[in-house]
Each structure stands twice: as C-alpha cells, then as structure tokens.
Amino acid sequence: MTVSRLENALSYHVRCLLPQLLSHERSHKLAYVFSLVSAISSGFIALITLYAQPWQSHLKYNAWQINLIVSVANLGVYLVPPLLGIFADAHGPILLSSLATVGFVPSYSILSYLFNHPEIDTITSFHWSIGCFCLIGASTSALFFSSLLTCAKLYPETKLLSISLPTTCFGLSSFLVSQLLQLDWFWYTNRQYLDLGRVFGTFAGIYASVGALAWIATARVSMMQFKQNDAEDDEDDENEPLLSSHLSIPPNQRSFFKDIAGYLFALSLMLALGPLEMMTADIGVVANLVFPHFPTLSSELVSVYAFYSTITRLLTGVVTDWFTRKNWSPKWILLGFLSTGLLLQLGLWWLVVTPSVGRIHALGMSSLLGIVYGGSFTIVPTVVMIVWGEQLFGTAYGSMMVAPAIGTLSTCMAFAKVYDSNCAVGQNGSYCISPVFKMTSLQFLCSIFFICCLFRIWSKRKVNI
Template structure:
C-alpha cells in the first residue's frame, strides 16, 4: 500500500507486524533480500573483472618476453668487431669473411616466410625453443671452429644457423606483439623493434669491456662465441616460458572459433590511398553466426597466391624494390665490413666497438624520429615520400664521404660521423619503407607484400658485399690484409651512386605513377 495511505480497520496492526518482520529479516540477512538476478550480475561482473586482470597480467608477461628477446637478439650485428681476426687468426680471405656474413644474412632474411608460417601455426613459444637450439649449437660450433681451426664449411654452417636463430627470436617476438596488441599495434611493434636496435649497442659494450684485450684491441673470439652460446640459449628458453605462460593469441583465436558461415564481402577502403592493382575489387572473408543474414553476395576470395601475383605484376612494386636494393644493400655491406675498413686506416685508428655503438644509437634514434615525423607529415596532409627521399640522399652523402677519403682524415678521428650518417639513414629507410608499402598497396596485403620486398635487402647485401670483397682482395698485397683508401674507394663510389639511383627511382614512381593514380603516400 502506498506510503501515507490509511489501512482499513482491523488491518493496521497486521500490516505493522509484517513490516517489522521484513525489517528484521533485512537487518539479519541483507544479501538474501537482494533479488537473485542482481546477485548473479554482481558475481558475473566480479568474475569478468578478475578475468580481465588475469588477461592483462598475461599480456604484460608476453610483452616483457618479447622485449627481452629483441633486446638480446642482435648478436649477429657485432660481426664487424671480430671479422678481421678471421683473416689474421684463421687466414681467411676477404671473400671468405664476406661469405660468412652473407650466410648469416641469408639465414636471417630468406627464412622469414617459413618462420612467419611457423609463428602463426605453432606460436612464438615454439620459435623461441628453436632459437635456443640454433644459438647453442651454432655458437658452440663457431667457438670450436675458431679455436681448433676447423675447415671453413664448419664456420659457414655456424653462421647460417646464427642467422636462423636470430630470425626465430626476432620474428616470433614481433608476430606475438602484433597479435596481442592489435589496438595499439604501432607502439607494440615500435618498442620491440627499437629494443632489437639497442641490442647491438649494449652487446658491443659487453664485448669491449669483457672480451677485448686492452693492449692489442683484439677480441677473444672463442670465449665470446662460448658466452653467446650459453647466454642466448638461456634468454630464448626464458622467452619461450614467458610466451607459453603469457597471453597466447594462437590459442585465443582457436577458442574464439564457432560454427560460422563464410561470407565474402567487398572491401570498403578507408585508407588515405586507393588500391593500385587493377581488376576485380578485392574481397575479404567475413563470418556470420548461424542464423544471421548474409549482407552481400558471395564473390571469389582473394587468395594468397593471387595477392602475390597481383603485387608482382605491378611495375611500381619493382621500382620500389629497386630502391630498397640500392639503399639497404650498401647499408648492410658497411655494417658487416666496418671492421676491415677501420683496419685499413692503420694505427692509431678509430675504435670498432665505439663505432658499432654509434651506428646502433643513431639507427635506433632515427627509427623513432622518422616514424613520428612521418605521422606528423601525414596529419598535415604532406607526403611521407619526401622524407624517404631525404634519407636516400642522406645515405648517398655518407657513402661518398667514405669513397672520397673522409674516413681517412686524421687517422679516422671523424669516422664516427660516417657511422652516424649511415646508421641513421639505414634505420630511417627500414622504418619508412613498410609504412609506404601499407599505404600504397593496402594494409590487408601488408604481410604478403612486405614479405616479398623483404628479400631485396638480403640480395642487395650479397651483391654489394661480394663487390667489396673482390675490390678489397684485388688491392691486398698478401691476399689477406689491405691498407689504404684504395681498398674500398671504388666500392663506396659505387654505393653512393646506388643511393642516387634509389632517389631517382622513388621520385619517379611517386611523382609520375602514384600521383597520377591519385595515391596519397
């Protein structure tokens, strides 16, 4: 009865008694008086909150494992620190030294299609276990080969496996971050990539402090390889445990699957650029629950094979690949042969560990700066291609400085300037190029397209390293060591011209082709 209403005669005492009983029950058991549906909702909300907290902790564990992996995965980039001792201690020619470098890069770059599929199918934890095997076996064999002067094929196998271990550790970490933090993918990928760049920075200092003779400046190569065999295997095993205990996107994706009907819907592009490829409108595969209505007609699915064929049939993709070949290839060549270049300057000369650190620092810094600058340019409706062209020219400047003798000035006192220029340009190109690929050919095709283009830096490194080795050996008096500017002058004049070719190729494809097609990059 409403408050303030009068009870009929004879019922007032009964109503008052019932009210007293209800009040007593409420005071005795307040939860019991709450409707059951409310308690169920409270329980469900509490369970959901606990589940989210647990999921958040698992994601943090996964991200921490990925950062740890990338922060220790750059041991192969220290090749220049000990490469000259392959010549002095083992008697290798420069061509043989460059073959080792090429095999490391082949293991790292050319295995990425297989490694990527393995990451999707088996998860990053399994890749880390494989990396632990590769690192332990490869560096142990390399240490034994160096100490006992085993045949050259033993060292070749070692560096091929080192490259494979690096690919497994790095690519597994990047893949799990992309899947785990889909809503913040830029930052989630940027931090591991930056950590990978920093790995050579701090590892080079470890080599300088604990594995380098203070008087002769030579690296204790056998001890260093033994250290890497144990240290990197332990790091990979810790990362594997973190990936298994943390958030596992491959399992989450499987558990989320329900009986669904496949529908193929036309893609409505919201990118700031249109697709370049001609033909039928690309389609993506969507799913609806059983019983839901299909919104659009079923069309032919865009298969992975067709995506690759469409991409390689676009001539602008090959022009862009030419630019990658002629910028990143010379960059890899410089990184892997910096030790022999420094040795050719004579004594006293610049410090190899210091210059490795300069390259790593400038590369990492410019990766972040180039990414931020490109986003700012896009926000102001200005093209990212201008920034990419600037760094292509910047790389050319660095190569010409070496070719015209700038590295020889004052016994290499200003060599760090060359290292900073080439490191910064190399890092910026590797940051800007993927962004351009995703904008021009579409984000839904990025994995396939960048996987195809990612082979060209490896091919460029092979070509330019063989060029460097041939010219170096041609000017070596005893076919082992070479001193003076002639050891590398011609090589760096060629690489400087290569960067100009990249600049012109990218300028033409941007202004002549993409602009005419209405593509904003």
C-alpha cells in the first residue's frame, strides 16, 4: 500500500532521527513497548463511574445528565471504529494516535477548568462536558485502535503479542489509575469526593506525554511501510503489468453487510454488552444507594472490577488458544460468559432488594462484573475473526461495535429514568432501582437465545466454530 502524503508528513521527523539513535531491532522493540503504554493509557474512560458523586455534589448534575454524558462517551467509543479503520488503512496508525492526542488534551483541560469553576451555569457546564466526553470517547477508540494496529503490524506472527497483550493492557488501565486516585491529593478534605479538577488536569498531562510516545511507535510502522513499498517498487519495475488494476469493494465485504447472521450477532451484543457498559458507568451510583455511608466504596469497587477484568482478558486468550489446540469450539466460552452475565444481573437485583447486605457482597458482584466484561470483550473479536476471517476482521468488528453503543445508550437512559423517577425522591432505599436489573436480566436471556440460534445457522453453513 502506498504511503499517503499525510502519513509521510506526520512520520517524517521520527523516520529521519530514529535510525540515527537506535538499531533496527531496538527501535522495533521500543515501538512495541510504547504501543503497550498507549494501550494502558487508552482505558481511562472506564473511570467515568467515579465522577458521578463529584458531579452531583459539586456541579449539581442530575442522574439524567450524568447518564447522558456516559452514553455520549460510549457513542464516541463505539461509533467511530469503522471510520477509524478507513483512516488507518489510508494514512496508517500514526493519524489515529495524532487525532487521539488532539482530542484528549484539550478535552480534559476544559473539564478540569469547568470543575474548578462551579460558578459557571450548570447548563453551560453540562453542554461543554457533553462535547468533551464525546471527543474523549472517540479519542479512546483512536488511541486503542492505533495501539492494536501497531502491535499487530510489529509482531503479526504471534497472537499473544499482536492482540492479547494490548487488549490486556487496555483492561489494566482502569485498575492502575483507580489505585493512583486513592491518593489523598486527588480528594477533597475528609475524602468526601474526588477533586475532578486535579484528576482531569493530571489526565491531560499524561495524554500529552503518551501522545509523544505513540507518535514514535506509529512512525516506526510507517518506516516499515516505506521499506515494504521500496521492495515492491523494485519488483514492479521488473514485472510491470500491461493493464492497471482498479480498487473496488471486495465481493466478500459486500456480502458481509447482507449477512443476516451478522445482524443477529450484533443484536445479541447490543442486548448483552449494553447492560455491562451501563453497570460499569453506574456502579458508583448503585453503591451509594446500597451503602450510603461508605463514600469511598465506589472507588474500591472499580479497583476490584478492573483487576478481575484484566486477569480475565489474559486468561480468556490463554484458554481460547488451549481450546484451539484441543479442537474445541470457542463458542462455548462466549456462551459461558453470557450465562454468567445473566447470573450477574440476577445477583445485582438481589443486592438492591435485600435490606441488609455486606460490603463483601458488593465486592463479589464487582468481581463478577469484571469477569463477564473482560471476558466478553476478549472472546467477541475472536469469534468475529473465526467466522468472517482476517480479511474482513476490521470491517466486521468495527461494524459490530456500533451495537454496544446503541445498547449502552438505551440502557443508561432507562437507568437514569428509573433513578430520577424513584430514587431521587428517596423511595424505598436501594429497592427503587430494582426495575433496571429485571430489564437487564431479560436482555441477557434474549441475548443467549439469539446466540443459540446463531450457532445453528453457523452449523448449517459449516462454519468452523
């Protein structure tokens, strides 16, 4: 593929300096390490659940406004991957990392300013927050996609280095940062709630630094592309075709968008992943309802969730490889995580309707959430690659990620409506939010049904899954 003028311009300085400073092998390894650092940094958006209490107490946002911010952020995360794939194919991952830096740094700086100036009108502040988190969501996908593509291009021969490790690093992000936010410096006096002015300001500084590292890593990929083009040019000079070929949309790509199985799989993902995203965003709100006298519990829950999510991502990759060696189908792993997700929703319903529960029960639900969330987001791309193949992976997976965006928006809005109608007026304690988990339990049940139907379709088509 020809290197575009934009990719040439973005990578020019690194391509000139890097060979003078490091050997080919060292620069290759360094680029991979920098890509993993980028993957770790791209998951900060998962901490949005910790912002609910400060927003409510300091900026006077209501539950509907907070859930709308969460939904817009998730829309930014999930709606842009198809477009990012086009950008990456045309201009390389260096464009994605550059766009991510341009989106992250100003957005977090503005959010820090808004929190430090609560005298700004609530509606004005809310509108700015909506815009900033939309950019942050899109930048999250851009940075992670850039990291994933860079790792895949640097080490295409091993799935552990190309897919598993960057995915695990993404899950590790929220765990590491949640530990960092335990420091007293990030809290108001008596640890009432997080000082988001300091939190967002710190994030802006981190992303400015990570942007520089990602620039170096992605420019290394551009260097590889230049060398590949030089080799292809030499070969083309000897074997130049008489007729020039023209690019067109491959027939198998067109057939993907006509495949009913793809839409059924997307519907299943919408029903299952939407509630998971909603719960990661509202875990702090639920914790405050069930345990109103433990303001720091939400931070503990995020740490537990992030830890189990990270471990599960890594173990899912290992178990999937083991299944492959044994010629066992990974579809059972997917079905297992969906079934566990159904148990999670029923457990959350029990948690909010039971009068006296201990912190250990909340921590248990948080660990189960991490297992289902991390495992689901690891096995889904594996299933997509098996069913639709490597050539269609970018198109198929990027398109599938639109489904969780729709599911997250609808589920978060349902949560906000129930909360503002029942819980905001102090009705029945934590029981007020129980209708949400009845709904999400039904969603998971429907998702499992659709997946079982898909298994029958794939079996008739002789799909090796």
